[in-house]
Amino acid sequence: MREPVKRFHTKSLIICMVIIVSIFLVEIVCAYAFVDDFSFNLTPSASLSDDVLDEYRDIGIDIDPNAVSGMIDPTEKTGTKKEYGNIAYKINVAPEFKDSASAGNLMIENHADNQHLLKVRIDTADGIVIYESGFLAPDMHIPSAPLDAELDDGTYEAEATIEAYDMDTQEFIGSLKKDITIKVGK
Incomplete structure (x- = not known):
């Protein structure tokens, strides 16, 4: 007999995504909190x-x-x-x-x-x-x-x-x- 396939619950998947996005946003906020000059140049001067x-x-x-x-x-x-x-x-x-x-x-x-x-x-x-x-x-x-x-x-x-x-x-x-x-x- 085959083992039943385990499925992720939609609710669990949504919670995981919210946690990942929250961590990402916290990292961005923390990075900007320690920067005094918010202007930047993508190419070095x-x-x-x-x-x-x-x-x-x-x-x-x-x-x-x-x-x-x-x-x-x-x-x-x-x-x-x-x-x-x-x-x-x-x-x-x-x-x-x-x-x-x-x-x-x-x-x-x-x-x-x-x-x-x-x-x-x-x-x-x-x-x-x-x-x-x-x-x-x-x-x-x-x-x-x-x-x-x-x-x-x-x-x-x-x-x-x-x-x-x-x-x-x-x-x-x-x-x-x-x-x-x-x-x-x-």
Whole structure:
């Protein structure tokens, strides 16, 4: 005589699936609980080589010391240059800093398709300049940088001014403003 085939009860199977999914979700929550900077880049950033920096220095352009080569998301390159006077950029509208001396996730990008150098200045609503970048050439970004001014822990309404400059003459072309919120501390 054959032994009867044991069958899983549907209820038991559902309980097992719920336990597995719960464990997975707890692992994700725990992983994020210990991460201070939630921004990430799937491709490693390449710091600028001395050769690249020397090329710009030779023509009188001081590239920001926190700049790295490449775009935040390289798949956004189109290969078609923007029209002169037009820019594409990125900036984190809610950067966070552990304290005013630590680097925060500014995520400032000069798109690879631009024809202009960019600089960024951030002012608080009180008019205090809390950050000024050096030049960013096209296809460069600043993943993180410290503030230039000391701020107490808290949340600050601020305005980022993105300035465009001519690549050859470094003449100011124009600017635009973007409202952002800076968080310092936990």
